[in-house]
């Protein structure tokens with residue numbers, strides 16, 4: 001079974017929904033306190049997908065995600081390494097990392113996204129919403145058709161909720177901006193009713209540069225987004241479900257967010273199916 005590790009602790013609060021998403025998508029999901037990993041009791045290398053959920057880690061002190069990112073970068077585990085060293089190795093082994101909302105903020109503050117340089121140093125930031133307040137609303141997103149991450153395969157648009165105070169992506173530097181666009185790392189965009197990208201509030205809830213709601217790294221293995229796909233797994237999560245069902249009796253009872261988790265679980269399953277015949281071939285020759 002595909003193994004998803006979901007970190008929690010220190011004010012993270014969306015781990016149960018994250019686990020529910022993976023379970024519905026056919027994976028085994030394990031929720032582990034970050035200290036268990038930092039103390040060496042749990043190894044991320046026993047898992048296929050490492051996940052950073054949303055919440056308010058360390059009370060958003062010093063900026064959302066900053067303290068947790070620093071803990072990953074500087075805190076030594078008993079092996080004398082940092083968790084960031086392990087995460088780099090995890091990615092080099094072809095595995096996947098996902099961050100939602102506060103988890104996305106952690107990946108950005110750590111420099112794992114967008115990681116244009118490959119040196120894992122922060123290149124962009126997420127900061128206070130342009131509205132100056134916490135935004136809690138449903139938004140619509142469009143997938144960049146040139147993005148090449150398995151997480152978003154076959155998805156065109158989706159509707160998902162946001163709930164954040166610091167979701168505004170700021171990309172300073174024309175070169176960084178150009179590289180992100182050239183490599184299509186801005187994989188998710190806030191859109192208006194006409195499906196085109198928009199900077200108009202509240203369709204774009206935070207004023208993000210490029211109207212960007214999510215990023216990947218150049219490998220496509222690391223993916224993060226501000227909205228919460230794990231909060232729209234069933235039609236009944238949507239505030240308008242009753243009207244939608246009345247108007248369209250054949251409507252799918254799945255929420256838009258589930259496809260994303262199915263995608264990554266199926267991708268890992270596919271990788272395994274490809275790997276097995278190669279290993280088996282040694283014994284055949």
Ligand SMILES: NC(=O)CC[C@H](N)C(=O)O
Pocket residue numbers: 053054055056057060064100101102103163164165166167
């Ligand atoms: N839902 C979340 O993960 C919120 C993230 C962060 N605490 C913010 O307000 O921006």
